[in-house]
Amino acid sequence: MSSERPINPRFDEDVHFNLVSPGPPRYRTHSDKPVRYFTVVDKQGGAVLGYVWGAVEDDAAAWEPRQAAGPRALSEGGFWHARLTEAKGRGVPPSQALAEMLAAPEGRKGRAVPESLTDAPDADAVKALAAQD
Template identity: 70%
Template sequence: MNTERPINPRFDDDLHFNLVKPGPPRYQTRTEKPVRYFEVADRENGLVLGYVWAGDEDDAAAWEPRQAAGPRGLMEGLGWFNRLEKAKGRGIRPSQAIEEMLAEPATGKFGRALPDSLTDAPNAAAVKALAKGD
């Protein structure tokens, strides 16, 4: 009696791997290098919803929601993140991306960029600490 099992035809062919195409280009979301950032405030009551920051040295930029803004800060980030993704797709530096955002401040779902709030921070962690602590 033969104890060998028949080969399943699915496993008889060579193994093939399909490469998954990476997503759209994105800026780095962390940096220890200096960054510039601005506030995004609610259009109606002026509550700061979060911060958009950017640093050219590490090709980094991101949205940092303000903890005190709660879910609205998180929701607001979708629009700003989308704008950053599109800017990276066009191949522009992070600093240019935030300059464009400041030139067109009222494009968020709930908020608008505050051009007079543009300032420097030592790194992205400082902006994150600001968002958590105020």
């Protein structure tokens, strides 16, 4: 008796891999270097929805929703994230992207507060700020 097993026909064909596009260019979403950030507030009540930050030295920028603002902050984040993605697609550094957003501060449900632009030691500091009640 032979110890060889018959070949399963579905494994007898060549393997094909489909290349998937990585999508649009994006900034990194974390930085341990100094960042600048500004506050986004709700147009209706003025509550803080979140923060947009950009790294001074890294090619990193992101929207950080304020946890206490709940779903409204997550919803508004799509708008600011899209603006960051568009800026990265144009090859704009994060500091310039923040300046452009502050020049046109209106979002869907929120608006940027230009006078809130400030520094933080890193992205984790902005995340910690967003996690506070």
